[in-house]
Amino acid sequence: MIFDMDIETLPREDLEALQLKRLKTLCERVYANVAFYRRAFDEAGVKPADIKSLADVRYLPFTEKQDLRNHYPFGLFAVPKDNVVRIHASSGTTGKATVSGYTQRDVNNWATMMARSLTAAGAGRRDIIHVAYGYGLFTGGLGAHYGAERLGATTIPVSGGGTRRQAMLLRDFGATVLCCTPSYSLVLYETALEAGIDFKDLPLRIGVFGAEPWSDEMRRDIEAKMGIKAIDIYGLSEIMGPGVGIECVEAQHGAHLQEDHFLFEVIDPETKEPVGPGEVGELVITTLTKEAQPLIRYRTRDVTRLEYTPxxxxxTFARMVRVQGRSDDMLIIRGVNVFPSQIESILLETEGLTPHYQLVVEREGNLDTLTVQVEVDEKLFSDEIRKLQRLEGKIQKNIKEFLGVTALVKLVEPRAIQRSEGKAKRIVDLRHV
Structure with a gap:
């Protein structure tokens, strides 16, 4: 099913005409109302009237996350604060929080995009949607919540935490759709088993998972254990929140992007020039309809590629192939670029390992070292030490062969790696400690 048939199936020519019209209006609005963009446009030598085609977006200035921090809290707002009905913000764990404001129209558009997303995932108004994303300043919980209500489904606003209780509520309320991070779904699964609850015995049939990178191997693991369809959803708090893109249940191959509301580019993160069609690079997003805090060419740092095949x-919306990692979270180990998701794929192809792992980066002398700590399952942990050592060697060999980097692999006992109720902490970087 499709939520907005007239929009989501627009011919590309009509969709691009709509994007261009909205891009021109956006440029005029930010130039008139946001001092930061007026200066940035002037420094780039471009005026709103210079935008004649979608390709002309390349002449507009980029927006970086640091720009949001530099203008904290409301310096990038394009409307009077009286018109702002909601404010969200990032956690600010790596610096000042990044703030995002919403007018009532922004909130309505977001709810519609999330309703579209849930429909693409296979949900409908008769579903019971258990929202285990965090509520509050984080965009995940309320984004999914408003979308579920816009869809007309029954919404259970559980938020994060209380994992054992959540497992029981999933059983007692008969939820059919679960919204949370992929790593937390596995924590829920483990906790439910300990409480005597097997998810395969429940009505649950769809998982809408996002807010952190995950691999197809993790998807297969979740689907096999929980007996559900695991759907990848994409979003950024700076742009809007969840619902910027989502996979459809029919194909599960790339997230359909909400192109009537956003303009997407893929650039080389070093040269900042557009890459060729279908090539991998950094995703850049321009918000075409956001009123309170529109962003021009926001550098997401997410590494991916776009597909336009039917x-x-x-x-007809373009599809974003699963994010491979982040250009700023990428590990460089002795000159080799490594993303956690690449390591994860190798680990989850190995029988006897769990999806719980951490990458520990340290510096010995002038050289960086990478240690991969991964939990084994209960059965394997009880095996003889020699067998475990052989498995460590096999994984090290696979990482070297596939990624070209030497890593020390340490198999650890079940539950040795700390669980998270939000995003899993995959990287422990001790080089600057």
């Missing part, structure tokens, strides 16, 4: 679901 999808069997009927949607």
């Amino acid at each position: 999808c069997k679901c009927g949607r």
